[in-house]
Amino acid sequence: MQSDIKKLSLILLFAPFALWITLLIIIPHMGMVVLSLREKVAPRVYEFGFGNYIDFINEPIYWNTLLRTGSMSILVTFLALIIGFPIAYYIAKIAGKRSRGALFLLCLIPLWVSDLIRAFGWILLLRETGVVSSFLLWTGAVNQPIEFLYNDVTVVVGLVYTVILFMIVPLVSTLDGMDDAMIEAGYNLGGNGLTVLRRIIVPYAMPGIVSGCIVVFMLTAGSYLTPILLGGKNSSWFTEQIYDQFITRFNWESGAAFGFLLLAFTSIVVWLGLRLTGQTLANTVAKQ
Amino acid sequence: MAIASQNKAYLFGYRAYLVAFFVFLAAPLVAAGTFAFNDSLFPALPWQGFTLDWFFGTTEPKLGMFYDRRLLSGLYYSFVIGILVSTLSVVVGTSNAFLFVRGNFPGKNFFYILMILPLVIPGVILGISILVLASNIANGAEDALNLEIEFLRPGIFLVVLGQFSFITTITSLVITARLRKFDYAMEEAALNLGASRFQVLRTVTLPFLRPAMIAAGIVGFLVSFENFNTTLFLVGSESPLTITMFDRMAKVGSTPVLNAVSFFLIIGSGALALITVLVQRDKSSD
Numbered sequence: 001m002q003s004d005i006k007k008l009s010l011i012l013l014f015a016p017f018a019l020w021i022t023l024l025i026i027i028p029h030m031g032m033v034v035l036s037l038r039e040k041v042a043p044r045v046y047e048f049g050f051g052n053y054i055d056f057i058n059e060p061i062y063w064n065t066l067l068r069t070g071s072m073s074i075l076v077t078f079l080a081l082i083i084g085f086p087i088a089y090y091i092a093k094i095a096g097k098r099s100r101g102a103l104f105l106l107c108l109i110p111l112w113v114s115d116l117i118r119a120f121g122w123i124l125l126l127r128e129t130g131v132v133s134s135f136l137l138w139t140g141a142v143n144q145p146i147e148f149l150y151n152d153v154t155v156v157v158g159l160v161y162t163v164i165l166f167m168i169v170p171l172v173s174t175l176d177g178m179d180d181a182m183i184e185a186g187y188n189l190g191g192n193g194l195t196v197l198r199r200i201i202v203p204y205a206m207p208g209i210v211s212g213c214i215v216v217f218m219l220t221a222g223s224y225l226t227p228i229l230l231g232g233k234n235s236s237w238f239t240e241q242i243y244d245q246f247i248t249r250f251n252w253e254s255g256a257a258f259g260f261l262l263l264a265f266t267s268i269v270v271w272l273g274l275r276l277t278g279q280t281l282a283n284t285v286a287k288q
Numbered sequence: 289m290a291i292a293s294q295n296k297a298y299l300f301g302y303r304a305y306l307v308a309f310f311v312f313l314a315a316p317l318v319a320a321g322t323f324a325f326n327d328s329l330f331p332a333l334p335w336q337g338f339t340l341d342w343f344f345g346t347t348e349p350k351l352g353m354f355y356d357r358r359l360l361s362g363l364y365y366s367f368v369i370g371i372l373v374s375t376l377s378v379v380v381g382t383s384n385a386f387l388f389v390r391g392n393f394p395g396k397n398f399f400y401i402l403m404i405l406p407l408v409i410p411g412v413i414l415g416i417s418i419l420v421l422a423s424n425i426a427n428g429a430e431d432a433l434n435l436e437i438e439f440l441r442p443g444i445f446l447v448v449l450g451q452f453s454f455i456t457t458i459t460s461l462v463i464t465a466r467l468r469k470f471d472y473a474m475e476e477a478a479l480n481l482g483a484s485r486f487q488v489l490r491t492v493t494l495p496f497l498r499p500a501m502i503a504a505g506i507v508g509f510l511v512s513f514e515n516f517n518t519t520l521f522l523v524g525s526e527s528p529l530t531i532t533m534f535d536r537m538a539k540v541g542s543t544p545v546l547n548a549v550s551f552f553l554i555i556g557s558g559a560l561a562l563i564t565v566l567v568q569r570d571k572s573s574d
Contacts, residue, residue: 010391013383013391014391014393016379016380016383016384017380017383017387020452020456021399024418024452024453025402025406025414025453027421028414028417028418028421031421031424032416032420035420090306094302105561105565106310107313109557109558109561109562111561112510112558112560113317113553113558114513114514114553115516116514116516116533117317117320117553118320119316120316120320120542120546120547120550121316121317121319121320122316123537124319124320124323124331125319129330130332131319214408215408218408218410222410222411222412222517223517224412224516224520225516228538229537239517242416246416247521252420259413259416259417262410262413263410263413266410267408281404282397282401
């Protein structure tokens with residue numbers, strides 16, 4: 001009787017989970033893969049085949065875009081880690097108890113403001129008629145307006161800006177759990193700042209670092225707004241290609257193939273990252 | 289002595305870096321918000337004087353956001369979608385939390401990974417995969433049964449499903465973390481005092497989870513409100529605010545009315561984020 005109730009409640013709890021994961025994640029993704037393997041041979045006639053993937057390989061623009069998206073996303077992830085780590089360390093370890101909460105909150109609030117608004121802010125600052133350009137003109141440092149938008153540096157800066165808080169938040173929560181005595185012990189045993197960082201702090205913070213890197217990489221590789229708004233028409237981001245195939249050309253088969261390629265590519269990078277650092281998905285991303 | 293002054297210089301440099309970072313963080317938000325009050329037709333310098341026209345102006349060309357029907361309807365749809373998504377995902381998230389904290393079943397770790405997975409799938413792909421499935425079903429029904437299933441065409445229903453598909457992971461993780469901290473002795477005490485299982489759930493366990501459920505709901509609402517990537521592919525004629533704003537930004541030259549909306553949203557999401565933190569903080573003090 002008691003065990004029947006337990007079983008029943010387990011089934012009742014499992015049902016929503018199973019419905020959610022099967023109907024909204026597993027089946028749609030399988031459908032996407034199946035669609036990507038359909039070749040259009042004549043109007044409304046389809047055949048099974050790898051044509052959409054062969055098209056991808058034969059067209060350098062496509063795979064160049066994917067490689068470009070991938071390498072720039074890795075660069076953005078790396079920059080976010082380098083820029084964000086000192087900030088997280090300061091908040092978790094150096095700031096006093098009171099200022100810690102305030103600083104963390106200062107980090108969290110922009111996190112909740114839409115990407116769209118943040119990109120819009122950058123546009124207002126950086127475009128030819130924008131604040132920075134006007135300011136430089138006014139000081140006399142330059143004698144004609146400068147366009148800071150629509151180049152790769154701006155796209156990278158904008159992307160780092162958009163995602164860096166997703167790096168800082170997990171880092172702060174991991175470093176927060178670290179006992180200060182461990183750092184002191186490192187110094188007492190004669191380590192200098194760099195040794196302590198490399199041998200004690202970084203290994204301890206590894207789950208947070210990996211978690212931040214995974215989320216940041218996925219968000220960057222999958223981002224659409226920031227590259228388009230800050231990079232303009234020729235930002236060549238892979239999500240743009242997917243949008244183009246789906247909405248502009250209405251070529252869903254090829255769009256599905258591109259989607260699957262992006263998913264496979266990002267999954268491989270994440271898997272490699274987990275492998276190289278000896279972490280698992282459950283003890284990194286889920287811990288935030 | 290030398291070390292102390294070196295440390296001081298070091299700490300000063302560190303603080304300067306911190307300040308520079310927060311300036312970097314705030315600059316675009318300040319820019320987006322401030323131009324809402326500039327009495328000019330363009331969100332750019334020079335400063336032409338203070339105005340509230342971009343909020344309350346009633347006539348073109350200075351039509352304020354509260355009189356701009358397309359922006360208002362975008363706001364309304366975003367709001368409806370956000371409420372639906374956050375409610376649904378908190379309900380399923382709570383159920384998931386009980387499943388993974390209390391339940392014991394084979395393959396639990398595997399299913400736990402499955403639960404996290406939506407968070408590491410790019411939003412664009414969630415959008416297209418759900419679009420493909422829904423359209424396949426709708427097309428199939430149309431061809432085979434001559435039945436037009438309107439809600440499986442791009443529109444609010446699909447947007448809600450698309451956002452729900454990954455926001456549920458976020459709410460599940462927030463509520464799971466809270467449920468793990470629950471002290472079983474509290475439930476046992478209530479049971480010993482003669483409460484039924486359902487009464488215990490209603491009067492002991494759920495109240496304990498409430499701060500996490502509220503926080504998860506707010507987070508879900510904010511993520512839904514701001515979502516762009518997944519929504520982009522699933523949106524029908526009822527555009528939520530982010531899509532409406534993006535269209536204006538990309539196609540039409542922007543007027544400061546977009547800054548007014550930005551200001552409104554920055555203040556709104558800032559306030560909601562603050563509430564989340566305060567609600568969550570209560571739990572650590574008791």
